[in-house]
Amino acid sequence: xxxxxxxxxxxxxxxxxxxxxxxxxxxxxxxxxxxxxxxxxxxxxxxxxxxxxxxxxxxxxxxxxxxxxxxxxxxxxxxxxxxxxxxxxxxxxxxxxxxxxxxxxxxxxxxxxxxx
Amino acid sequence: xxxxxxxxxxxxxxxxxxxxxxxxxxxxxxxxxxxxxxxxxxxxxxxxxxxxxxxxxxxxxxxxxxxxxxxxxxxxxxxxxxxxxxxxxxxxxxxxxxxxxxxxxxxxxxxxxxxxxxxxxxxxxxxxxxxxxxxxxxxxxxxxxxxxxxxxxxxxxxxxxxxxxxxxxxxxxxxxxxxxxxxxxxxxxxxxxxxxxxxxxxxxxxxxxxxxxxxxxxxxxxxxxxxxx
Numbered sequence: 001x002x003x004x005x006x007x008x009x010x011x012x013x014x015x016x017x018x019x020x021x022x023x024x025x026x027x028x029x030x031x032x033x034x035x036x037x038x039x040x041x042x043x044x045x046x047x048x049x050x051x052x053x054x055x056x057x058x059x060x061x062x063x064x065x066x067x068x069x070x071x072x073x074x075x076x077x078x079x080x081x082x083x084x085x086x087x088x089x090x091x092x093x094x095x096x097x098x099x100x101x102x103x104x105x106x107x108x109x110x111x112x113x114x115x116x
Numbered sequence: 117x118x119x120x121x122x123x124x125x126x127x128x129x130x131x132x133x134x135x136x137x138x139x140x141x142x143x144x145x146x147x148x149x150x151x152x153x154x155x156x157x158x159x160x161x162x163x164x165x166x167x168x169x170x171x172x173x174x175x176x177x178x179x180x181x182x183x184x185x186x187x188x189x190x191x192x193x194x195x196x197x198x199x200x201x202x203x204x205x206x207x208x209x210x211x212x213x214x215x216x217x218x219x220x221x222x223x224x225x226x227x228x229x230x231x232x233x234x235x236x237x238x239x240x241x242x243x244x245x246x247x248x249x250x251x252x253x254x255x256x257x258x259x260x261x262x263x264x265x266x267x268x269x270x271x272x273x274x275x276x277x278x279x280x281x282x283x284x285x286x287x288x289x290x291x292x293x294x295x296x297x298x299x300x301x302x303x304x305x306x307x308x309x310x311x312x313x314x315x316x317x318x319x320x321x322x323x324x325x326x327x328x329x330x331x332x333x334x335x336x337x338x339x340x341x342x343x344x345x
Binding site for chain 2: 015031036087089104111
């Protein structure tokens with residue numbers, strides 16, 4: 001979804017998918033490092049979270065903060081549905097992401113076993 | 117009324133609030149396999165687990181409590197053997213497991229929204245009385261995920277479009293469909309927190325952050341959870 005949305009975005013010259021797995025990598029998405037740091041702090045419930053909230057409000061805006069929190073909350077749910085039900089990748093996703101899953105090291109995840 | 121957000125100086129969207137209220141009503145009500153009191157207890161155990169507080173329960177059996185805690189704090193390490201062990205445990209079945217997962221993940225998602233924004237967690241709802249219906253859809257089939265799922269024809273009337281053009285839906289959409297009401301619930305909270313079904317097809321949905329920013333956050337949360345899907 002990230003790659004597809006980036007292909008259709010005027011605001012993005014080039015996407016670096018490493019930004020999804022490596023917090024030091026620049027994804028190429030505007031304010032991407034701030035947003036992924038916020039996501040990580042929210043998922044790990046670290047002390048950095050309040051400061052990152054303030055930074056998002058300051059650099060992006062308060063509605064942006066609320067919308068970012070919603071996305072974090074949504075995917076904290078979706079990953080547990082996927083993991084809790086042992087679902088494999090859909091065929092169309094498997095074919096479309098074959099090239100990047102290896103590069104990102106996703107096959108190391110235990111849940112990769114759910115996809116033959 | 118729940119989720120008033122009084123004194124909260126944040127522009128929380130109306131759809132977010134309505135989806136939270138709907139979720140609390142659903143959690144409090146009897147389901148197909150658990151009572152309202154049991155469902156609220158499932159949410160309580162899950163909430164405590166997120167704080168690494170392994171509380172016990174007076175009304176849920178040990179396997180249910182263990183499953184809740186594992187789903188919340190160790191979801192990256194679930195496997196088919198664990199699932200088979202859980203559903204074979206006293207008081208558990210695949211139907212009860214699916215309903216339990218739905219309650220855990222939807223309650224967790226709402227709590228996560230609050231935590232991410234530094235808001236107090238909403239008090240859990242008061243259970244509604246009544247018995248579970250104990251109805252399994254006749255259309256349920258074992259497919260590629262661990263629990264059985266239902267095709268479009270097994271969904272509740274009016275929900276068929278939630279699978280889109282696919283007879284069995286995308287895997288994550290149909291994953292909890294052994295309890296067909298879960299499919300509507302999944303979509304409703306998705307719209308409140310992320311995007312509606314229609315918006316998912318839009319390159320630039322009406323959100324304050326761009327679609328690539330939305331999907332970057334989504335991908336990062338998935339990676340942090342080591343979720344292959």
